[in-house]
Amino acid sequence: MPEGLLNNLYIFVLAMFTGFEVITKVPPLLHTPLMSGSNAISGISVIGALVITAAAAGESTLILVLGVIAVAMGMINVVGGFLVTDRMLQMFKKKETPGQTAKP
Amino acid sequence: MSFFTLANLSYLVAAALFIFGLKRLQSPTTARSGNVMAAAGMALAIIVTLLETDFANWQLILVGAIIGALIGGVSAQAVQMTAMPQMVGIFNGFGGGASALVAISEFMRLLSPQLTMSNDSGVSIILGTLIGGVTFSGSMVAFAKLQGLMTGAPITWPLQKSLNSALLLAVLALGSYVVFFDQGNLTVFYVIIGLALVLGVTSVIPIGGADMPVVISLLNSYSGLAAAAAGFVVDNRVLIIAGSLVGASGLILTNIMCVGMNRSLANVLFGAVGTADVGAGGSVGAGAAAGTVRDVSAEEAGMILAYANSVIFVPGYGMAVAQAQHAVRELADVLKGRGVRVSYAIHPVAGRMPGHMNVLLAEANVPYDELFDMDDINDDFKNTTVAVVIGANDVVNPAARHDTTSPLYGMPILNVDESEHIIVLKRSMRAGFAGVENELFFHPKTMMLFGDAKNSVTKLVSEAKAA
Structure with a gap:
């Protein structure tokens, strides 16, 4: 197995473990924002799309077209994901005055 | 340092920002800044990539990026919280x-x-x-x-x-x-x-x-x-x-x-749970045999709520469909004004995505410290005057505890049936998603308030105010 691939596999597995550790502690209260926020992070494939589109210089138009579509899709995911997560998170507010409500 | 190294170090920073950002989602007080950190990581990664590729084909990339950003940005602003899934x-x-x-x-x-x-x-x-x-x-x-x-x-x-x-x-x-x-x-x-x-x-x-x-x-x-x-x-x-x-x-x-x-x-x-066959063949007969359903008027229900010591709201997908979350918060405010303790019980699979109910109630300005996960609130039902079920069904069906023939058997449920009174807001007697008749509706303690959830809650608000 080539060394580059092996390194990448190491990174993949270790990042999965990191993800499990960090995300297990997110409370159910925030599961929807977690989902849309992590969704925005998965829009990181826009980086791949940028690389592909940039490298397609002078090559087949098909690759350019696919690349641009990929950039657009990735950006929908990134921009939409982070904005909608922010919109949700700003709604989560604590009680102003501690009082009668909440758990005994 | 070569640009290649610098670019890779920047990617490392971006990756760290993602991890920190996700970590800050562990608490609602830090979550918003966490999301900003992750977004900053993304921006950094994008800028570095553009530099690394020498802005080749930048006109085309810009067109794609603008189209994507516009579609994403506009829909993120326009979407209703109920449509989040x-x-x-x-x-x-x-x-x-x-x-x-x-x-x-x-x-x-x-x-x-x-x-x-x-x-x-x-x-x-x-x-x-x-x-x-x-x-x-x-x-x-x-x-x-x-x-x-x-x-x-x-x-x-x-x-x-x-x-x-x-x-x-x-x-x-x-x-x-x-x-x-x-x-x-x-x-x-x-x-x-x-x-x-x-x-x-x-x-x-x-x-x-x-x-x-x-x-x-x-x-x-x-x-x-x-x-x-x-x-x-x-x-x-x-x-x-x-x-x-x-x-x-x-x-x-x-x-x-x-x-x-x-x-x-x-x-x-x-x-493929929820096929028509399951509902028709499975348990409708059993439900019909279970007993009679008791109706309640909004007046009576409002009275019971107004004079309760404590009330737990149990929201489900029906609340989202009826857009009743604002009315529910209004009812809670009226009750709190009368000295009633109010909290909300959220089942993990209530709604159409994880955390769906929490977002809807947060949108309606319900403080998040009144929202409780199933495990944190299940023991409180037995000391509660009224449990109000709003558009939830399978997640409160006691059959899940004891009926081994039920498709719901073994599913963890909210112990709504342990509270002193139960008020169920429901459009009709239709079975829940799983096609299973809900024995909670036939429980002697249960009162059914039929109608659109939002209308019913609005009526309860005025009745509770008048009481």
Whole structure:
């Protein structure tokens, strides 16, 4: 197995473990924002799309077209994901005055 | 330091920002800044990539980026909180689609005579195309179901499982063929793309509405894994790290949702719960025999609430459909004004995605410290005067505890039946999603307030005020 691939596999597995550790502690209260926020992070494939589109210089138009579509899709995911997560998170507010409500 | 090194260090910073950002989602007080950190990481990664590629083809990239940013930005502002599940669903799909296109374009680039496709990049390309393609078409189906563009009921046919397995095997077999035997056979590669898209559709189409939290979580995980696969394709570590973080997140949520329904992932994916047959044959008869239903007027219900010591609201998908969350908060305010203790009990699978109810109630300005997860509040029902069930059904069905013949048997439920009085707001006596009659509705303590949830709650507000 080539060394580059092996390194990448190491990174993949270790990042999965990191993800499990960090995300297990997110409370159910925030599961929807977690989902849309992590969704925005998965829009990181826009980086791949940028690389592909940039490298397609002078090559087949098909690759350019696919690349641009990929950039657009990735950006929908990134921009939409982070904005909608922010919109949700700003709604989560604590009680102003501690009082009668909440758990005994 | 070479620019290459600098770029890679910046990617490392971006990856760290993603991890810190996700970590800050552990508390609602830090969550918003966490999201900003993750967004900053993304911006950094994008800028570095543009510099690294010397802004080649920047005009085209700019066009794509602006179109994407506009669509994403506008829909993020416009979407209603009740529609959040389908929003996340379709965003997932675009992420998966982008990853698939990255893999597909790389395959085509490597077709050029000067280049050769190594075995490992070939394998990454096939996996990226498969996972990305399934994520894309599967998410589109999930979106269509949640948006009501197609029936939310499971669509099933014979040999469904075998077909899906066959499709998966076909993709893997054809994939090995174009990587190891007939490198760069474009026709076969097109077939692979087509099969991956079909597999996404046939995997999601048999899954019914209330199982959507599982599907959305799983697709979320896939979109991460697809990004990681794209990272292997273009040999970029920040893609691998970010992708696997999301992959892990989706898997955790998927697992929580399955536990919340006491079902295995395989059962959710292939069980097609909620078919008409289950409702008709299974338990309607049993329900009818269970007893009579007691109606209550809004006046009487409002009175009971106004003179209660404590009230727990139990919201479900019906509250989202009726958009009743604001009215519920208003009712809670009136009750709190009268000295009633108010809290909310949230079942893990209430709604159509993880945390759906929490977001809706937060939107209605319910402080988050009044929202309790099932495990934290279940012991409180026995000391509660009134439990008010608003558009929830299967998650409060006591049959899940004792009726071994019920499809719900073993599912953890909210102990609504332990409270002193139970008021159920419901449109009609229709069975819940699982097609199972709810014995809670026939319980001697239960009073049914029929009608649209929002109307009923609004009536309760005025009755409670008058009481």
